Amino acid sequence: MDIFTNMSDLQLSLIIIGAIIIAGVAIFNWIQQQRYQRRVQAAFEYKHDDVLLDADSDDSISERIEPVFNKSSLHESDAYHSHAQDIRKNAPISPTPSTAPSNTATSNSAMPTSVLLDYDNATNYIVNIRSDSPIANTYIAKLLQRKFDFGKTVAWLGQRNSDEPWEEITNEANIESDGYRHIKGCLQLADRAGAISEVNLSKFRDLVEEFASQIQATAECPDIVSTHEKAVTLDKFCVDVDVMIGINIISKDDGAFVGTKIRALAEASGFKLDADGVFKYRDDNNHVLFTLSNYESSPFLPENMRSLNTHGVTFLLDVPRVAHGERIFDQMTHLAKIFSNTLGGIIVDDNRVPLSESGLQRSKQQLIDIQSAMKRNHIHAGSASALRLFV
Template structure:
């Protein structure tokens, strides 16, 4: 090997080592800078004692030159609400015309278990009763068909009339001695649309055949009226299926580097998931909001060191998050810290700069939709909402 080749190899090793050390020092420097930004006290959405009963919604903050007029909130809401291109939502101008879904809980014991909050307005619920215990070998046949109807199916069982209800899974069924009373809950809608009348009929026929084979009785609601209910539920869900988004873009065609974004995100409490999103979670591991790339490339662990982008986006999936108003405040607080630290500009989806009055306007719109959800007994972030908005 010649002296020239040896020299080139040594130079290459020095360059690579220099890049590694530079990235490490840069990330360390940003972490210290970010840590200093969080030294001051600010409200915590999980620990502060505030009213947490309101559900919430999905909206994009919009810059407004004039203060909001509370008398025309819902009219303006329909005209001015900018949404992500992936999902345009139509908010009905008259809130009171939305269909009302009154909770009809499976049983009084359901209130004590989050597994049992299934109701006749979001699920097609059938009852199977037997004078003797239905063996778990027969119930296993029902569980094998749970993916055959286009929507999720949940089975609940009661071993004896004096015993509590429990969710029946493949694992729990193996350990059980069977059930005397079974309820099947077929979900009526999700983000893919309402359940079809054909699938409702297939599910009813399965239940009737099962009851006949086990000498049990089956109670199945009417298919036509249930399908009409599913269509109405899907329309209601589409009206409130909204996301709040705040974009932070670079100034003067500059760029944000991946190492700085990651250091700032992790110091703020985000965790990078394999789907390319930084997720901000609560103590129960529920996602409150996400941080994504403003451009098409996802944030992946392997490319953060080399990645550059012209912006980042905060997103709050409103129907799936409880305490919406407080979560919105927390997300806005972090967005401002990101904007200041990265040297960017907070804008809406039309790249219009966001002012405090514009953000407050969006918060008011958020509260209005929260009230629509609450009045229709589907609270954002509740188990029922988590099943519907998926």
């Protein structure tokens, strides 16, 4: 039986009116979305330098600054850190520490020719195990099972024969291989949780020596005491440069920004909203360059964006994890100005004081100063080594 034959004229009219309303809302939302996208696309006539392909550009490597502005000198550490969002702890910036370690880590501006270039003695405790015959997979599997027993990241590298390249030993690679004759164990000396303990260094050394004894191989393990001292020094240097740089945009006259408008503008600008409630701007390799978060405490959750109102947003750049940070800062600043103009807000420092162009330039100079310190100590921002240290 046709259901419509049993409906009154009133019911049919209500159904038709409801369908028209739903279609009207959908069309209105589509028009709004297109308007925001056209506005952002027009603003993006500004041309960015390609931070990944511009090989002739300045070779300065980025490091990490916190959201602090209008500070006249990097050495004014108390003022510099007074409004910082420090991931580790508040610590004075020391661009040229005399005790800072020296290593041979490479920049991520070029692909390494060997996995060995991703690991160095200044940021890792590296042991060598050499065998005259291939080491059985079952023995290596036992080593891999202990990767998480020492409080820091452990990587095992293997060489099947002296004339073959090094490779990282994973469970899959171990199963597929015919065994490795030369193995390197790389235990990271520090991360954002601090330096590795002397106890864990000793446990790792004991594991390696016991393993070598079982398979009739030789083991070379550096001194524990001096390595721990190096770890403490490395951690101190990382604390000194482990900062973020940020830009706040707040509403005028105690107004509010609407969540749907923030999301439309962010997505049109290239951000993607992650499950943690933060918009992230990534490069072609899916590396996060900078983020956009709520100036207030509540995150940008997808299900809440329609009803959300906030008095501001914050751009943040995690400097040790981004190569060519000074150019990424320029890109982030450009986007911040677009957001400020489109949302009708103002760019301010952490004291809610309007941030001038000269203030932005001083913040960029602070970034460059810290970049130079990291580069002198051969820990290049955005490199594989930096991504492990600052995690």
